[in-house]
Amino acid sequence: MLAIEIIEKKKNGIQLNKQEIDFMVQGYTKGIIPDYQMAAFLMSIFFQKMDKDETSNLTMSFVNSGDRVDLSKLDGVKVDKHSTGGVGDKISLIVIPLVASVGVPVAKMSGRGLGHTGGTIDKLESIEGFRVELDEEEFINNVNKYKMAITGQSANLVPADKKIYALRDVTATINSIPLIASSIMSKKIASGADAIVLDVKVGSGAFMKNLDEAKKLARTMVDIGNSLNRKTVAVITNMNQPLGREVGNANEINEAIRVLKGQGEEDETVVALTIASYMAVLGGAFEDFQTAYKKLFDIIQSGLAIDKFNELILIQGGNPDFINNPAKLPQSKYNIEVKAKNTGYVNEIDAEIIGLSAMLLGAGRRTKDDFIDHAAGITLNKKIGDKVLKGETLCVLHTNKEDNNEAIDRISEAYLVNESIPEKEKYVYDIIE
DSSP, X not given: OOHHHHHHHHHTTOOOXXXXXXXXXXXXXXXXXXXXXXXXXXXXXXXXXXXXXHHHXXXXXXXXXXXXXXXXXXXXXXXXXXXXXXXXXXXXXXXXXXXXXXXXOEEEEEOOOOBSSOOHHHHHTTSTTOOOOOOHHHHHHHHHHXXXXXXXXXXXXXXXXXXXXXXXXXXXXXXXXHHHHHHHHHHHHXXXXXXXXXXXXXXXXXXXXXXXXXXXXXXXXXXXXXHTTOEEEEEEEEOSSOSSSEEESHHHHHHHHHHHTTOSOHHHHHHHHHHHHHHHHHXXXXXXXXXXXXXXXXXXXXXXHHHHHHHHHHHTTOOGGGGTXXXXXXXXXXXXXXXXXXXXXXXXXXXXXXXXXXXXXXXXXXXXXXXXXXXXXXXXXXXXXXXXXXXXXXXXXXXXXXXOHHHHHHHHHHEEEESSOOOOOOSEXXXXX
C-alpha cells in the first residue's frame, strides 16, 4: 500500500477498508508515515467523514496500537463510564462507590487532567495517603472483593491516539466526530470494559457546544460500542454552567461527599444517579432504569453510599477523616469574594470562563508537567435562576497565589445578571442507546 493512494481515496469520499486504516494508523505510530501525510489523511477525514464501519475499524486500530487491559479475572459484567469533560465534573467520584454498592464491579482507570482542573486521579491525590497507582494483582483483588478500584491509566494504552491527537491539535482537525469518537472509545475498549456508559456534556463548558452535535457524537460512540460487542449507552447532560457549586480538586472531593451523604446540589445528584443507574442496569443488577434509580437514591439516603466511599478510601491507603471533617483536605491561603454589580437574576454563567479562571488560580495545568494546587478552585454561591442583590457574593476564589487579578477580571465576565427570570435548566437532555 501507499499512503498517498489511501489519502487520495479518502479525499474523494471513498470508503476505506480495515487494512488501509491499519496501514495509516500503525505506520504513523511506528514513525514510518511522516507527519505531513498523516495531517493530510486527518484533513480528508475531517471533510469527508467516516461511516460506521470505518469509524469502528479506526477505533480498533487505535486499540491494537498498544497495551490492552485483561479483566477476565474479574467476576461479573465490567462496566465503565466516560465523560467528555466539563467544569466541576466530579461524577466518577460519586458513581464508583454508588454502583459498587449494588454489586456491579467498577474497575476504573482514569487519567490526569489537562486544562481547568485535574482529572479524577488528580482530585483523589487531594486525599492524604490515597494511592492512585495499583499493580494489576491488587487492582483485580480489590474489584473482586470490594467491587471497586481506581488506578491511573497505563502509559502504553492506545499510543496511536496520543500521537495522532497531538497532530490533530496543531492541524485544526480536533473537531471531527469520527476522530473524537474513535479517540474516546478506543481508551474504554482497551481498558477491558464489557459495557460503557458515556456522559456526553453539551454547553458553554463542554467540548460540544450545541445539542445536535452532541447527539451526533453520542450516536457515533454508541454505534462503535455496540458494533464491537460492548453494551453502550450515552447520557447527554447539561454543561451550560458548572456542575454543582465547586470547581477544583479538594473542593470537588468535598462536594462529592455531600452528594453521597444526600446533601448535594440537585443538578449533580440527578446526573450522578442517572449515570450510575444505567451502569447498574448494564451490569445486570436491575432490569430497568427506574428501578435502579429508586434503589440508588435510597442507598444514598440510607448512608450506605458514603460508607462505600469510606471503604474505597481505606482500601487504597487514604485517611478518611476528611469525610466528616472537610478541613482535613488541602486549604487555600486566600479566599477572594467576587461581588454582584447589580440586582437581578443569574441568567447565564459561562462555564468555560469559570474553568479558565480556576486554572489561573492553580487548579489545573496547561502542560502535563505543570504543578496542580489541590486547594485552588472556585465556589459558586449563585447559579442560574438564583436571585442576586447588588453587592452579594457571586462566587469565592480559592488560591495560594498572591496575584489573582487576571482570574478576578475573567470571573466578572462569566456572570450575566439581569431582571428577567430564566427558565429552569434541564440536567439531562437525552439518552442514546
